[in-house]
Amino acid sequence: MVDLESEVPPLPPRYRFRDLLLGDQGWQNDDRVQVEFYMNENTFKERLKLFFIKNQRSSLRIRLFNFSLKLLSCLLYIIRVLLENPSQGNEWSHIFWVNRSLPLWGLQVSVALISLFETILLGYLSYKGNIWEQILRIPFILEIINAVPFIISIFWPSLRNLFVPVFLNCWLAKHALENMINDLHRAIQRTQSAMFNQVLILISTLLCLIFTCICGIQHLERIGKKLNLFDSLYFCIVTFSTVGFGDVTPETWSSKLFVVAMICVALVVLPIQFEQLAYLWMERQKSGGNYSRHRAQTEKHVVLCVSSLKIDLLMDFLNEFYAHPRLQDYYVVILCPTEMDVQVRRVLQIPMWSQRVIYLQGSALKDQDLLRAKMDDAEACFILSSRCEVDRTSSDHQTILRAWAVKDFAPNCPLYVQILKPENKFHIKFADHVVCEEEFKYAMLALNCICPATSTLITLLVHTSRGQEGQQSPEQWQKMYGRCSGNEVYHIVLEESTFFAEYEGKSFTYASFHAHKKFGVCLIGVRREDNKNILLNPGPRYIMNSTDICFYINITKEENSAFKNQDQQRKSNVSRSFYHGPSRLPVHSIIASMGTVAIDLQDTSCRSASGPTLSLPTEGSKEIRRPSIAPVLEVADTSSIQTCDLLSDQSEDETTPDEEMSSNLEYAKGYPPYSPYIGSSPTFCHLLHEKVPFCCLRLDKSCQHNYYEDAKAYGFKNKLIIVAAETAGNGLYNFIVPLRAYYRPKKELNPIVLLLDNPFSHKISATDHCS
The missing domain is CATH 3.40.50.720 (NAD(P)-binding Rossmann-like Domain)
Incomplete structure (x- = not known):
């Protein structure tokens, strides 16, 4: 092994990756070999195939040239017909022999030579082992019929006036047009619809049938009426479109037989084309x-x-x-x-x-x-x-x-x-925007546990309604619910608003209270001009600026609202001193102001003898009653802020020392140590000091840590929150965390019980610190 490794020459000390790509000129005596790829494409046949078939642009040029040759041959045939002498006799020899001038013959021979050579070359390039498959193709047979007689006439001059049905080249032109369209789509890398291709095929087929019928009838009638091309065209159009008028008719039996044959061909070919077109149209309607x-x-x-x-x-x-x-x-x-x-x-x-x-x-x-x-x-x-x-x-x-x-x-x-x-x-x-259904659903369910009907309120706010639902109902609450469902959330810049422009420099609480008192709209949040975050109910510390974007709840947006003068309102306020039943309440303002302004109609026990009327409190009763709301100041001072803080912490201060000591030993504030999925927002909430063992999470089974088997044995002080679900997915994280948020009083933390169809997963146990 050592000898083998020593035989491999080491790389130079400064050999870089660039030298590997570009070559190292310093190594002159190396054994590297140049390798050429795709050698199979260097043969003569492959090069021809690449030029005539594979290459899109060159193939498109070949198809276009072939299409032009076929049209030229049909044009030469029409010229030959127009140059004929109509005073010839009616012998049958005129069917097989025609008068063809030498220049016209020369052009037709040239076209025939080029066409035949191109057909044989393409057949050779597309040969796949079966020669009869190439020979028995209809385009090849038509090419032989239209080209070989002209080539033979070169060596046999007496055959130069032999009739050749060159007008059949229109079918070869149709075939070339179809191939040209396919190559065109490949060249421009854009595919037309199948409907376009089928319509093109149908039109070209119809034109070829008409042209073949015109030229065939005109040639066969050379021994009869000697119809010209225009008369043949008139006869074909009348015959194919109607039953025929009879003013122009063929006389010879050969032309009549030809007409019958063309009608049979049309009855076979055209329905097939129309069927394919109808099928594509139906598929197009579906797609x-x-x-x-x-x-x-x-x-x-x-x-x-x-x-x-x-x-x-x-x-x-x-x-x-x-x-x-x-x-x-x-x-x-x-x-x-x-x-x-x-x-x-x-x-x-x-x-x-x-x-x-x-x-x-x-x-x-x-x-x-x-x-x-x-x-x-x-x-x-x-x-x-x-x-x-x-x-x-x-x-x-x-x-x-x-x-x-x-x-x-x-x-x-x-x-x-x-x-x-x-x-x-x-x-x-x-x-740009992502809405998670499960995350949103569990979050709203958690808010329902804190404030009932929160999901209903949010659902009505985000859904579009004009408040016309339930107006035909005999139940008054359905009318109220239907009208208030038209409330939606709108936004407007403060300095451009009639509702809130006068509250610039005032506190948010002051603007919200007085905007509702004056206009009946509910200001719920603001957003700074240079900030993307929306502040919901920022409180008395927030001072309104002219560039703030105000978010408010109303039946319609301010731009679509009309404002009446005070004199016009006084006339209608006379009838508002007494509210005759619930139907006279400003229900849309009540719903819009939910959670912001306390309604000042609390004494509903006073009823008059005439009926269930609800009267406004008198001046004397106002001094005796306890005010329903705290005073709202334009700018919050230190004392008011402290008062609000004391009121907000009142629930925490009401706990006894024993309860406070026990709760402090049980809970701590912090972030959950684990996130159930990537992208979950960390929330500051109440946590247990120690993670609960997984075996203790079963409420109906005892374990080595406790022997309780039902909820009653645990002796919970607060009511249970039961979640019935099929499985405990990661979305439950968004249900548990809001119910354990840090701002919730510890004595109001309700136990959460998961009622599941499938076994509990270990993944969700990562949030056990919040349990």
């Missing part, structure tokens, strides 16, 4: 065709990518998308790999949607389908997951692949992605 580049550059459109399109998902998307006034002129191009079902097809035939929604059957994983949808010119792309998927992980994998494909094809197109499981968000971090 949706293409979204044209001209429309994509002159109109605005978005692309919706889904794995399977259901009617509820489609209608939810369309209703929410077109709810915004600025999106009324946008087109929605749906890209779906499955065929439309009956319900979706019926909806898309409605004029309101058929003029704005385009359905394309295709996959977002294919560049060809993305090109059909003109993804690179789209204003945005929405990738939605199926709601009813059993395997949610597999559905997310498909969504991730679609997002990757779209981002790779159109990197400048804004991407909106819906994902199902939170651990998969990491793979689509590049998307």
